[in-house]
Amino acid sequence: MALVAAESTIGSLLRRLVTPGACSSLRISNPRASDVAGGEAGGFSLLLRRWATKKAGGSTQNGRDSLPKNLGVKKYGGQKVIPGNIIVRQRGTRFHPGNFVDMGRDHTLFALAAGQVRFEKNSHTGRKWVHVDPEGGMPIHPVYQNMKTEAKETATLENMAG
Incomplete structure (x- = not known):
């Protein structure tokens, strides 16, 4: 008992x-x-009886991803562009804006004039420049434009006289 x-x-x-x-x-x-x-x-x-247990799964550092940023050169040397076309999307200034190219807030380079894209690299500093060569050649500065018209006038006067 x-x-x-x-x-x-x-x-x-x-x-x-x-x-x-x-x-x-x-x-x-x-x-x-x-x-x-x-x-x-x-x-x-x-x-x-034994406790109900579950083995720890451990931690992993994979399994997440970010959206692509789509960086890089969009228009290559020799390609035609119109004003507003994006030439290079970049983080920082890997490429610097040259003639008829401007840089946006996020360092995107875009064309200011219609023409052909040209890349240039300075051999001393290693700095890369992106230019747009306008259709019909480079515009003449107004100061020199007057000289050009005066030269044409004198040439036509000489041709008439001679």
């Missing part, structure tokens, strides 16, 4: 200590006549 009382107090203590759901299974059996008499279980049968 003392064995039965001891087992029931141990069982009640275990039930109070172990919260439901913490163990996958907890079985406390009541003693039977065969158990007390030294039968198959040996008197006191308390069977605890």
